Amino acid sequence: MGVLLLQSRDNRGRLYIVSTGPGNLLHMTPRALKALGEAECVIGNGFYLDLVMPMLAGKEVIRSSMGREVDRAKKALALSEDRVVAMVSGGDAGIYGMASIVLEVAERSGTAVPVEVVPGITAAVSAASRLGSPLSGDYVTMSLSDLLTPWEEIERRLDLAFQMRVPVVLYNPRSRGRPHNLGAAIGIARRHLPAETPVGVVRNAYREGEERLITTLGEFEDHFAFVDMHSIVFVGGEETRIWRDEGDERGIITPRGYHRKYVY
Template sequence: MDVSPLQSHDKRGKLYIVGTGPGDLLHITPRALKALAEAECVIGNGIYLDLVMPVIAGKEVIRSSMGREVERASRALDLARDRTIAMVSGGDAGVYGMAGIVLEVAESSGSTVEIEVIPGITAALSAAARLGSPLSGDYVTISLSDLLTPLEEIERRLDLAFQMGVPVVLYNPRSRGRPHNLETAIGIARRHLPDETPVGVVRNAYRDGEERLITTLGEFNEHISFVDMHSIVFVGGEETRIWRNETDERGIITPRGYHRKYVY
């Protein structure tokens, strides 16, 4: 009688939560690319899937829309019970991205799926590089989206942040559904900072249609229409300055403090 070894059908799956950075494939990490290559199926918001499509061509792709993050997290965990799944999240998955909700859903459901969060370049850092060095030291990031956080709480945080005198980075600054939150944030900033404070905006950082704007807090409202949901807004701190040469403005610098210790 032939005896065959028993085969287990309990194949162990895995879920990668992949931060894709600003979207340009030159700025996605090798580890993220490796995870996408290993995945049998890739799931995510259509915007971010389109940005990485050249490296996931031929794979099963599941598209999800904004506002369906909980459903997306649950589905990814279910699929990953016996398959290798990658969920893409723009920027860094742990900064206003999908990592938090996936881990929350896994915790509440008792999921035992192996999860690995793979970091990416968050929008504040990619956009900052386009401005020079506005975030050389301490800084604060605050999202102006009130979909999950009450506007009153956002305003409280903004007031405390601008009192600190460090640069403040504003995510999700302006959309058609909430066009006035950015004006509110700038009004709070002007309570604590002089009108000469540098303000920088980068739109579509490292993507097609990239643009940047450098202005001041006092003049910013004249340019507010430049800002949309594809933008990141930087409000400088007490020491932030516009970096200029003899012919034009070149960017924004927030000194870290070397000038207080060294002569250069």
């Protein structure tokens, strides 16, 4: 756990960037719950605030919409000059979350507010647990959102990632504004991986309405409608397999390599 002090200061204000994990309070760290408990004011996107609402009684709550991340960061830092403030961020704040923009704004403004990033369970980890063990070794995470990264660069990175033939986790896979990005990504995957490669999707991991889908790369296109922005997509690597028990589909496993060293 680290507190970033841009300058020495004596007053009581501070900012916690609190990672909420998948959204279920049982999957938040004790440190994250303590930071929320200490906060006088909590700010964040309305969706993530709703997930932690039982922790917010008696606190000032400031709701912000998607696309207002810079304004949210500035507001949180300003409030933290003389108050204890928590900004909530889904999953892990340092992975496609709010930590980077808050620290960038803090750096450029020269603020003396102490900022602590409180880690959490990122979506790849929570969703993977609902499939079995698809990420037991090396893997790559990629976001298909081109709001902050040009699509040409995303395509370049996807091509390199799938060439590695390790599992690839796709964040922000399919939205109403960019429904075709998932198809483009899967098209790149099929250049490098066989049609039998396992694909798993988990929607609303550890939240109300949780669903999962297990299919193959060759058949996945028929299931694109299942995927939305609350989903995480796993494209297996060269050793990934679907785990079956007496013919019933149980989950996805990517062996770590114990079979090469031990007999079991």
